[in-house]
Amino acid sequence: MTTGELSQWHASDPDNYLPPGLAAPRPWQDGLDTPYWEAIERNSLVVQYCDSCDAHQWGPEWICHRCHKFDLEYVEVEPKGRIYSWERIWHPVHPALQASCPYMVVLVELPGADNVRMVGNLLGDPLRPITIGEEVEAVFEHHKDVDPPYTLVQWKRVGD
Numbered sequence: 001m002t003t004g005e006l007s008q009w010h011a012s013d014p015d016n017y018l019p020p021g022l023a024a025p026r027p028w029q030d031g032l033d034t035p036y037w038e039a040i041e042r043n044s045l046v047v048q049y050c051d052s053c054d055a056h057q058w059g060p061e062w063i064c065h066r067c068h069k070f071d072l073e074y075v076e077v078e079p080k081g082r083i084y085s086w087e088r089i090w091h092p093v094h095p096a097l098q099a100s101c102p103y104m105v106v107l108v109e110l111p112g113a114d115n116v117r118m119v120g121n122l123l124g125d126p127l128r129p130i131t132i133g134e135e136v137e138a139v140f141e142h143h144k145d146v147d148p149p150y151t152l153v154q155w156k157r158v159g160d
Contacts, residue, residue, distance in 0.1 A: 021096030033060045035074040040151045043140045045079040047113050048072045056113040079138035080158070081108040084117055086130045102126045108136055108155055123156040 039046040048057045050064040052071040063070055085107040092098050104122035109115045122130070123139060135158040142151045 021094075032062065036060065037150070039074065039076070040140055040153055041142070044076050045138050045153065046074040046076050047110070047116055049075040056110075056116050058110075058113075058116040058118055077110055077113040079153075080112070081110045081118070081136055081155075083107070083122075083130060083132055083134045083136060084109040085132070086122065088126065104130070106130070106136065106155055118153070120153050120155045123154050124160055 036046055048060055049055070050057065050067060050069065050072055052069040053064060053067040055064065055066045056075070056077070057065045057072075061072075064072060083106050087105045088102050089097075089105060090102050092101050097103075104124075104126045105119060106122045107117050107119055109117050120138075122136070136155040137158055139154045139156050140151055141154050143149055
């Protein structure tokens with residue numbers, strides 16, 4: 001697939017970056033991450049916050065990573081960050097991604113939340129160069145035509 005064909009494929013469905021056929025993500029049965037999934041469905045990004053030591057954290061845990069207390073709640077954070085690290089994926093990890101490669105996965109640092117880091121796909125041309133520290137913003141990708149429906153957080157460069 002040429003760069004032009006790849007860019008056209010990624011742009012062919014502006015609502016869904018990844019192709020159909022992947023397993024749908026689900027909240028854990030223990031309910032720990034349910035507030036996260038409910039928030040992104042409303043186009044809101046949340047992380048855990050510890051009232052005891054005034055620290056944000058991600059991924060979800062029952063206890064604070066820093067002070068080990070059980071004083072956590074989910075708080076809304078600005079859905080903007082900067083690229084901390086990245087990987088261009090050339091070899092699919094699932095058969096449904098066979099025609100999607102390459103695609104970009106980024107580790108995004110959230111300055112407004114104690115620099116916690118989240119992983120997601122970077123939208124746009126997967127062959128475009130990436131700069132560490134580049135500013136990105138969350139894109140909420142809603143999958144409403146599946147049962148049950150779900151939402152994913154993807155990332156795009158600020159200004160794209």
